[in-house]
Amino acid sequence: xxxxxxxxxxxxxxxxxxxxxxxxxxxxxxxxxxxxxxxxxxxxxxxxxxxxxxxxxxxxxxxxxxxxxxxxxxxxxxxxxxxxxxxxxxxxxxxxxxxxxxxxxxxxxxxxxxxxxxxxxxxxxxxxxxxxxxxxxxxxxxxxxxxxxxxxxxxxxxxxxxxxxxxxxxxxxxxxxxxxxxxxxxxxxxxxxxxxxxxxxxxxxxxxxxxxxxxxxxxxxxxxxxxxxxxxxxxxxxxxxxxxxxxxxxxxxxxxxxxxxxxxxxxxxxxxxxxxxxxxxxxxxxxxxxxxxxxxxxxxxxxxxxxxxxxxxxxxxxxxxxxxxxxxxxxxxxxxxxxxxxxxxxxxxxxxxxxxxxxxxxxxxxxxxxxxxxxxxxxxxxxxxxxxxxxxxxxxxxxxxxxxxxxxxxxxxxxxxxxxxxxxxxxxxxxxxxxxxxxxxxxxxxxxxxxxxxxxxxxxxxxxxxxxxxxxxxxxxxxxxxxxxxxxxxxxxxxxxxxxxxxxxxxxxxxxxxxxxxxxxxxxxxxxxxxxxxxxxxxxxxxxxxxxxxxxxxxxxxxxxxxxxxxxxxxxxxxxxxxxxxxxxxxxxxxxxxxxxxxxxxxxxxxxxxxxxxxxxxxxxxxxxxxxxxxxxxxxxxxxxxxxxxxxxxxxxxxxxxxxxxxxxxxxxxxxxxxxxxxxxxxxxxxxxxxxxxxxxxxxxxxxxxxxxxxxxxxxxxxxxxxxxxxxxxxxxxxxxxxxxxxxxxxxxxxxxxxxxxxxxxxxxxxxxxxxxxxxxxxxxxxxxxxxxxxxxxx
Amino acid sequence: xxxxxxxxxxxxxxxxxxxxxxxxxxxxxxxxxxxxxxxxxxxxxxxxxxxxxxxxxxxxxxxxxxxxxxxxxxxxxxxxxxxxxxxxxxxxxxxxxxxxxxxxxxxxxxxxxxxxxxxxxxxxxxxxxxxxxxxxxxxxxxxxxxxxxxxxxxxxxxxxxxxxxxx
Numbered sequence: 001x002x003x004x005x006x007x008x009x010x011x012x013x014x015x016x017x018x019x020x021x022x023x024x025x026x027x028x029x030x031x032x033x034x035x036x037x038x039x040x041x042x043x044x045x046x047x048x049x050x051x052x053x054x055x056x057x058x059x060x061x062x063x064x065x066x067x068x069x070x071x072x073x074x075x076x077x078x079x080x081x082x083x084x085x086x087x088x089x090x091x092x093x094x095x096x097x098x099x100x101x102x103x104x105x106x107x108x109x110x111x112x113x114x115x116x117x118x119x120x121x122x123x124x125x126x127x128x129x130x131x132x133x134x135x136x137x138x139x140x141x142x143x144x145x146x147x148x149x150x151x152x153x154x155x156x157x158x159x160x161x162x163x164x165x166x167x168x169x170x171x172x173x174x175x176x177x178x179x180x181x182x183x184x185x186x187x188x189x190x191x192x193x194x195x196x197x198x199x200x201x202x203x204x205x206x207x208x209x210x211x212x213x214x215x216x217x218x219x220x221x222x223x224x225x226x227x228x229x230x231x232x233x234x235x236x237x238x239x240x241x242x243x244x245x246x247x248x249x250x251x252x253x254x255x256x257x258x259x260x261x262x263x264x265x266x267x268x269x270x271x272x273x274x275x276x277x278x279x280x281x282x283x284x285x286x287x288x289x290x291x292x293x294x295x296x297x298x299x300x301x302x303x304x305x306x307x308x309x310x311x312x313x314x315x316x317x318x319x320x321x322x323x324x325x326x327x328x329x330x331x332x333x334x335x336x337x338x339x340x341x342x343x344x345x346x347x348x349x350x351x352x353x354x355x356x357x358x359x360x361x362x363x364x365x366x367x368x369x370x371x372x373x374x375x376x377x378x379x380x381x382x383x384x385x386x387x388x389x390x391x392x393x394x395x396x397x398x399x400x401x402x403x404x405x406x407x408x409x410x411x412x413x414x415x416x417x418x419x420x421x422x423x424x425x426x427x428x429x430x431x432x433x434x435x436x437x438x439x440x441x442x443x444x445x446x447x448x449x450x451x452x453x454x455x456x457x458x459x460x461x462x463x464x465x466x467x468x469x470x471x472x473x474x475x476x477x478x479x480x481x482x483x484x485x486x487x488x489x490x491x492x493x494x495x496x497x498x499x500x501x502x503x504x505x506x507x508x509x510x511x512x513x514x515x516x517x518x519x520x521x522x523x524x525x526x527x528x529x530x531x532x533x534x535x536x537x538x539x540x541x542x543x544x545x546x547x548x549x550x551x552x553x554x555x556x557x558x559x560x561x562x563x564x565x566x567x568x569x570x571x572x573x574x575x576x577x578x579x580x581x582x583x584x585x586x587x588x589x590x591x592x593x594x595x596x597x598x599x600x601x602x603x604x605x606x607x608x609x610x611x612x613x614x615x616x617x618x619x620x621x622x623x624x625x626x627x628x629x630x631x632x633x634x635x636x637x638x639x640x641x642x643x644x645x646x647x648x649x650x651x652x653x654x655x656x657x658x659x660x661x662x663x664x665x666x667x668x669x670x671x672x673x674x675x676x677x678x679x680x681x682x683x684x685x686x687x688x689x690x691x692x693x694x695x696x697x698x699x700x701x702x703x704x705x706x707x708x709x710x711x712x713x714x715x716x717x718x719x720x721x722x723x724x725x726x727x728x729x730x731x732x733x734x735x736x737x738x739x740x741x742x743x744x745x746x747x748x749x750x751x752x753x754x755x756x757x758x759x760x761x762x763x764x765x766x767x768x769x770x771x772x773x774x775x776x777x778x779x780x781x782x783x784x785x786x787x788x789x790x791x792x793x794x795x
Numbered sequence: 796x797x798x799x800x801x802x803x804x805x806x807x808x809x810x811x812x813x814x815x816x817x818x819x820x821x822x823x824x825x826x827x828x829x830x831x832x833x834x835x836x837x838x839x840x841x842x843x844x845x846x847x848x849x850x851x852x853x854x855x856x857x858x859x860x861x862x863x864x865x866x867x868x869x870x871x872x873x874x875x876x877x878x879x880x881x882x883x884x885x886x887x888x889x890x891x892x893x894x895x896x897x898x899x900x901x902x903x904x905x906x907x908x909x910x911x912x913x914x915x916x917x918x919x920x921x922x923x924x925x926x927x928x929x930x931x932x933x934x935x936x937x938x939x940x941x942x943x944x945x946x947x948x949x950x951x952x953x954x955x956x957x958x959x960x961x962x
Contacts, residue, residue, distance in 0.1 A: 016887060023895025024883040024902060026829020026869030033828040119814070195833040195841050195930055196896045246831070246896030247930050278834045501894030501931050679890035683932055687893065690933030714838035714928070722921045722934040751933075 010510045010520055011742055014678050017503045018525075019244075028244040031199040031216045036271035039201070040069055042261065043121035044280060045111035045128045047103035050139070050354040050707025051151070052132035054102060057111060061127040067116040068124045069268060072260070074100035074110065081263055082229050084255055086321050088469050092155030093352070095320040097260035102135065104151050104319035105354045106708050107283030109256075114264055114272065137354035137707050141293060141316040144351040151319055151352040160317055161325040161350040161468060165332070165635050167407035168343025173308035177299035181383060185375050186776040187368035187756075189291035189316070190699035192361055192691060193719065194500075196246025197281040198254035202261040203271035211262050213239045218248040218500050219255065220537040223530040229259040230266065237262075239530040245500035249691065250360040250540065251287040252500065253323070282717065283709045288701055289361030290327050291316040294372035300380050304391040310345040311335070311372065315365075317350045317358050324358035325350035327365030329464030330541075333410040333639020334366065334455045337373040338417045339395040344407050348468075354707050362691060363456075363749045364541060367756055370454040371777065374757035378451070378764065388761070389425065392453050393418060399735075409636025410457075411627070412643045413737045413745075415671065417453065420647045420733045424669035427731045428649050433665065437765075440653050440664075446788070450762025452648040452754035456672070457640035458746020459739075460541020461628035467637050477625045479547035480534035481555045483512060485617035487603040489596055491516065492524045493555075495548060496533035502748060503680045504544055508552050510676060515556025517582030518595075534622055542746025543625075545676055546642055546737075551623035553741045558619035563598050569610035570601070626739040642737045642745035644672040646685075648758035652766060656792075659785035661697060661763060663726040668754075671733040673745035685751045686728055692755020694720045700778050767791075798862050802827070803871030811858040818842045818853035820861075821868060829869035829899040833928070840927030843900035844868050850904045869899035872906060881951065882906055882944040891940030893931030901927045905941045913952070915945055 022028055059071040074096055083094040094100070099110045111128050115121035138148035144158035151158055174180060200215040213226065217239070227234040245252055257274050265272040276285055297310040317324035328348035335344055377395070381388040397404045399416040406412065433449060440447035461477040482494040493508045505525040513520035537543070560580040568575040571587035579586045583595035593601070601608045602617040609615065627641035647669035654661045668685065675681045698718040702711045711717040736743025756777055763784065764773050770791040774784065799808050802825060809824045818835075821827045821844065830853050833841030837855040844853045845867035872880045879887065882905060892898040901924055908915070908923040915923070920941045921934070929937060 017890050019895070020887040020890060020892055021879065023892050023898045024879055024886045025873050026827075026899040028895045028898075030828075030831070030896065032822075032832065119812075192930065194894070194896070195839050195928060196831065196894070197833075244895060247894040249930070275832075278836065501892070503893070679936075683890055683893055683936055686933035686935040687931045688933070691930070713836055714834045715836070719928055719930070720933075721925045721928060722938070723925045725934050727917070727938075728933065728935055 008514055009517065010514045012675050012678065015506065015510050015520060017506045017677070017679055018509065019503055019505055029242065030196060030244050030246050031201060031214050032275050034201055034214050036201065036203050039271040039273055040114050040116065040268065041118040041121050042264065042272060042274040043113050043118060043125040044109045045113065045125045045130065046284060047099060047106060047108045047110050049103055049132055049134050050106050051135040051137035052103050053135055054099065054110065055131040055133055058129040059111065062113055062124040065124045065127065067120045068113065070114040070264060071128065072098065072112040072264060074098035077263060081259060082231060084229060084259065085225050087323060087465060088160060088321055088325050089471050090155060090160055090321055093152045093160065093321045097256040105356050107356060108319065109284055112260055112264065114268070139353050139355060139703055139707055141314050141351050141353060144353045145314060145349060151354060158351045158353065159349070160321050160352060161328065161348060163468065164345065164347040165408065166345050167636065170308050170310065170343045170345045173343045174299040177307045178301050180297060180299045181379055182297045183375065183379060184775060185294050185372055187290060187292040187371060188700040188777050189288055190695050190701065190778070191287055191289040192249035192251055193717065194247030194249065194252065197276035197278060198252055198257055198285055199275035200254055200258045200261045201271065201273040202258065202265040204266040204269060206269050209236050211237050211266065213237065213258065213262065214243050215239070215254065215258055216243065216245045216252055217254065217498055218245060218252040218538055218540070220540060225255050226258055226262055230262055235531065237530065241496065241498045241527040241529060241533065243498055245498050248500035249362040250364065253286065253359050256286060279712055282712055284356055286322060286357045286359050288318060288356050288358050290358065290365050290368050292368045296372055296376055298376045298380060302384065304380055304384050304386050304394055306339060306341050306376070306380060306395055308343045309341055309376065312347040314349045314351070316353050316355065318355040319352060320357040322357050323360045325468060326464050327360065329468045330364040330639065331366050331369035332408045332464065332467065333457045334643065335408050336406050337370060338397060338415070338453050338455055338645060340397050355703055356709070360540065362688070362752050366457065366749070367692065367695070367753050370452070370753050371757040371760060374452045374454065374761065378761050382768065388451050389421065392451065393421060410639045413641060413739050414735045415643060415645050416733065416735045417645055420645055420669040420671050421453065423731050423733055424647050424649050424667055428667045433651055437651060445653050446656050446766040447651065447653040448762040448764065448766030450648065450650040450652060450758040450765065452757035452761060454646060454754040454757065456542055456644040456646065456746060456749050456753050458542035458644055459546040459625055459641040460537065460543035461625040461640060463628040463632070463637045463639050467632045473631065475629050475631060477537055478622050479536050479551050480620065480622045481508065481548065481551040482534060482620040483555045483559055483618060485559065485599060487599065489599040490524065491518065491522065492526055493552065494526055494528050496528065496536040497538045499539060502539055502544060503677065504539065504548060506677055506680065507544060507548060511549050511552040512556050515553050516559065534620060539748065541640060542748040544748070545744045546740050546746055547623055547625065549676060549744055550741050551621045554621035554623060555619045558621060559617065562617065562619065565610055565613065566598055566601055567593055570608055641739050642673065644745040644747060644750060646670050646750055646754045648754045650758050650762050652759065652762035654766065656788050657785065659788055660781050666726045666728045667731060668728065668751065669731040669733060670750060671735050672747040672750060673737045674734060674743040676742065676744055681747045682730065684747045685730060688749060688751025689728055689755045690720050690725045691752045693725060693759060695777060696756040696759035697778050796859065798859065800861055800866060801864065802866045803868060809858070813857065813859055815858045816854050817856040817858050817861050820858040821853060827868045827870050831896055831899065833897070838928070840900045840904065841897050843903050843927065845903055845907055848907060848910065850907050867903070869903060872902065881947050882909065885944035885947060886940040889936050889940035889943050891932065891937040897927060897929045901929065901937060909941070909945055909948060913945065913949060917942065
């Protein structure tokens with residue numbers, strides 16, 4: 001299909017990102033900017049205990065304060081709403097917006113106070129008294145797995161998921177391989193922590209029976225979930241998608257906030273708003289990321305060829321199920337990374353503990369898995385005394401082997417990993433980079449080169465759901481576009497989701513412009529509300545370039561076909577002889593109808609329309625994900641359709657005493673197929689790497705032994721500033737995907753998927769001569785410095 | 796209590812409680828929503844506004860402290876509706892943002908920085924914005940935007956100077 005588009009007019013050109021103008025002017029429309037008449041505000045009372053029975057709630061002193069309207073408890077919600085959705089078949093793990101009967105982590109919301117202002121609501125919240133009876137709690141995932149007191153008594157254990165997959169002849173491959181090694185690596189509990197906290201404004205109108213919702217949301221089936229939980233018809237929930245979301249990267253899934261706010265709004269017949277403060281966000285926003293222990297066994301040979309792997313991934317989901325267990329499922333679609341590994345065993349375990357609940361984070365579990373896989377490659381190279389890049393090159397899938405089916409059932413669409421690695425090595429002058437590392441070492445510094453080669457599965461489907469929960473029978477995962485051409489020829493494109501900085505308005509305008517051959521600046525892009533929208537599954541799973549991009553293109557194709565029919569009728573010829581070029585329709589004898597004429601015929605000249613054609617000019621397209629349309633068979637499934645590739649090569653240096661890593665060079669080779677907008681892809685890649693550097697070196701939600709979150713502010717939870725992020729050099733390569741219209745693949749998670757592995761690889765290279773290694777992220781300065789000091793003491 | 800604030804060149808009377816932060820007052824009373832609440836403890840910089848030309852955290856300043864100062868918010872940077880400043884244009888041309896939430900604070904910080912450093916190096920720019928957290932961009936295109944603005948402003952000044960000498 002790519003051959004049909006040898007050159008593009010707008011695709012791949014540096015079109016300005018249209019959303020930027022309003023943001024640069026301070027004119028973004030974020031949820032906290034939206035006010036409704038008579039709007040009330042919510043503040044929350046949180047549990048101080050990791051686990052405790054709620055004995056009594058005294059709220060009279062709060063309720064009697066002027067300006068306070070309502071105090072809500074979990075018992076109210078349990079009586080009047082349905083539990084929040086569970087993806088897995090775990091009916092005993094029930095979750096309501098507020099704790100019901102007992103609390104399950106420190107910070108969990110117990111009581112909501114509603115008042116005229118947020119300040120008043122906070123004042124009143126301080127007057128609420130709750131009597132607790134502390135209960136046993138568990139924080140350690142291994143202890144939770146081994147049988148510690150269940151976080152949810154009704155569930156009977158802490159195990160949400162424990163499934164072992166065996167793809168191929170694992171035991172035979174291990175028995176036949178001359179060498180094997182084992183290791184454990186741990187991915188710490190961090191998240192993407194957007195600068196905007198989650199917020200929601202809900203307004204129930206008792207006369208129209210509609211709940212209007214404005215929220216900083218990024219979540220599929222959001223309106224449906226509100227409808228189900230509140231027990232109101234789906235047509236009574238109107239989510240406004242024209243709200244700018246101040247960063248999400250997966251985590252803006254405030255369903256509990258939204259159900260709570262909707263419930264209160266309905267009960268009071270008032271507009272009600274809940275904007276998390278930073279503390280609420282960090283300790284109870286349901287926004288922590290994966291927290292995972294990997295135990296890995298690798299079977300390999302003397303040449304460094306890896307034959308088989310056994311991976312046990314134990315994930316600490318926190319106190320409720322949420323989407324956490326599925327984040328163990330998505331990586332199954334790239335469980336061997338970019339490598340030809342013959343067989344794999346994968347045990348995926350998700351356990352509840354008394355920590356904040358985990359939610360979807362950029363990559364949906366892929367970044368931790370890539371870190372575990374890349375560690376294997378480095379370790380094999382070290383064991384054999386081989387160059388780490390050579391080992392990767394030896395194990396890479398070759399470009400002529402695509403489409404390539406991995407043992408777990410997913411077919412990779414396309415790629416040329418050797419070409420990308422070669423480009424990066426040449427660009428970086430790899431030998432010189434090694435020489436520079438060695439020179440730094442001679443100066444008494446610890447210096448290391450980090451390498452990571454990994455995949456970004458993109459195009460998001462939900463194949464992990466039926467794979468991990470056979471009761472789920474869904475294979476549909478779509479996105480949509482509607483094009484409306486008005487009577488003056490103006491083109492308006494509708495997209496049906498919120499965005500969190502990914503530039504979807506730009507994407508839609510550029511693709512439709514390409515299809516219709518008109519200037520993207522002339523295209524208006526709007527976001528109707530959920531009651532006016534076609535289905536969308538929102539920007540998850542690096543899917544919008546693929547799914548919204550193709551939907552927009554196909555809708556434009558339908559407009560073109562419609563206009564060719566109009567042309568054929570007016571020219572009196574066969575449609576096959578009619579061509580659409582840049583907005584004009586041409587007949588076989590040089591007849592033509594301009595855009596203006598065509599629009600006029602469609603809108604005003606019914607007498608010139610073919611028989612049976614409706615007046616007006618519009619088209620819609622609902623795009624189904626290009627692969628993953630079958631249910632799993634024999635524990636195998638096609639996960640995401642497209643596979644972007646990234647190759648990180650970095651140089652890190654640090655003083656052996658201070659151990660503060662400085663990234664001297666950061667080069668990334670990036671192949672996401674055809675780039676639709678170079679500005680946006682560059683921004684995603686740089687931003688993803690920054691997230692990855694944060695996860696590798698700084699960011700961690702830390703609990704003390706009593707289960708109290710001790711990183712409660714940005715002075716404790718450290719994120720990279722401009723000082724921590726080096727000038728990153730991007731080396732582009734383009735292997736088009738055969739599955740998409742322009743050959744595009746996803747890039748929303750790029751950079752993040754390999755950066756933590758690359759940083760870990762560099763630091764381990766730097767300290768390898770000391771005979772030590774670090775096997776847990778984040779690698780904090782103090783821990784690194786202590787490890788070096790201890791090693792020096794021994795030597 | 797009643798007080799008068801000088802915001803973007805206009806004097807505005809507001810009523811504020813002693814505990815109200817300048818951020819709260821700008822957003823809730825003055826309806827200037829470009830300053831954003833990110834952390835409300837002075838770390839992230841999303842609430843940055845200029846006070847007498849200097850970037851400050853409006854979440855850490857009480858409204859009652861803002862009497863008799865000149866406050867500039869992001870709404871005060873654009874010369875008129877629909878027209879952006881040179882610096883704001885540069886942010887659009889370099890795509891120095893994604894979600895836009897930290898953007899007003901960073902642009903104001905950069906505005907103050909460029910008013911006293913007309914020919915900055917990359918390192919200067921990195922230093923200047925190191926107190927503002929951006930989670931989307933990894934800072935690369937923000938730094939490019941500020942350097943682009945610096946060179947355009949230099950060019951503008953050179954042209955103005957040339958016009959001045961030629962007439």
